[in-house]
Amino acid sequence: MNQGKLLYAGKAKSVYRTDTKDTLIVEFRDDITAFDGGKKDTLKNKGSYNAGVSAFFFEYLEKHGVKTHYLQMLDNHRMAVRTLSMIQLEVIVRNVAAGSIVRNYPFREGTRLDPPVIVIDFKDDCRHDPMLNDDLILALKLATPQELRKIKKISLEINCLLSALLAKQGILLVDFKIEFGRQGKTIRLGDEISMDSMRLWDKVTKESLDKDVYRFNKGDVMATYNRVACRITGAAPRSAVAKKKPAAVQKNRRRSLRPVAKQKAKTR
Ligand code: C5P
Numbered sequence: 001m002n003q004g005k006l007l008y009a010g011k012a013k014s015v016y017r018t019d020t021k022d023t024l025i026v027e028f029r030d031d032i033t034a035f036d037g038g039k040k041d042t043l044k045n046k047g048s049y050n051a052g053v054s055a056f057f058f059e060y061l062e063k064h065g066v067k068t069h070y071l072q073m074l075d076n077h078r079m080a081v082r083t084l085s086m087i088q089l090e091v092i093v094r095n096v097a098a099g100s101i102v103r104n105y106p107f108r109e110g111t112r113l114d115p116p117v118i119v120i121d122f123k124d125d126c127r128h129d130p131m132l133n134d135d136l137i138l139a140l141k142l143a144t145p146q147e148l149r150k151i152k153k154i155s156l157e158i159n160c161l162l163s164a165l166l167a168k169q170g171i172l173l174v175d176f177k178i179e180f181g182r183q184g185k186t187i188r189l190g191d192e193i194s195m196d197s198m199r200l201w202d203k204v205t206k207e208s209l210d211k212d213v214y215r216f217n218k219g220d221v222m223a224t225y226n227r228v229a230c231r232i233t234g235a236a237p238r239s240a241v242a243k244k245k246p247a248a249v250q251k252n253r254r255r256s257l258r259p260v261a262k263q264k265a266k267t268r
Contacts, residue, residue, distance in 0.1 A: 001020045051076060051194075094117045
């Protein structure tokens, strides 16, 4: 597959056309932004950590029946995906009160939200992604009633699957943002699921393991991303990888972090 023209450049990812039907390439860049683009940096390797974790989650979710746009990794920061017609919604699932709902509503940070709270924002940078409700979503014709029901159902399924997976690594899934698109009549999970789009806390210490480290200068962002990516995917930390024999590294690493040249081509 050959990479074609740039279709879209977002704050941290670029999307390219390809010469393969209905297939795009998502490049995870090393750029990181926060506060509506008010804080910006470029951090070496950041793109590959997010790409690896996203691929790992997409593969895991597909295995558990969730339809996603993911096809395969091309190298450590580029992913081949199905072309979707994106739905202009940001679906946020919250298990624990943190971030904007603590700022905007009388929740104490760390309060368990059971059942989880779904918040849906309008994906529109110019309007600063305002929060929607069902009536607004339908009035704006962003989704049909059936699609909206399906989007909420899939979002809660994803929450259960990821919460359980992360819990095994001692990580609490506080909240996350996902986006969906249409492929014909099928709704698929698109975009990414990474440290940039989730809030993850160490279960014991409650230490932030996500973009809050960057937002609020809580420590070394890349050291955190490296550590959490390894904790999630089971891969060896980058510095440790360099010291090991290549053969041993490949054997121990999970499939999604390996470039496609070393994988068997997927038929999906
Ligand atoms: O800022 P807020 O608390 O509303 O964010 C909730 C979750 O959604 C966080 O995990 C955050 O990283 C994610 N998010 C995102 N992109 C946005 C807004 C929120 O990834 N535009």
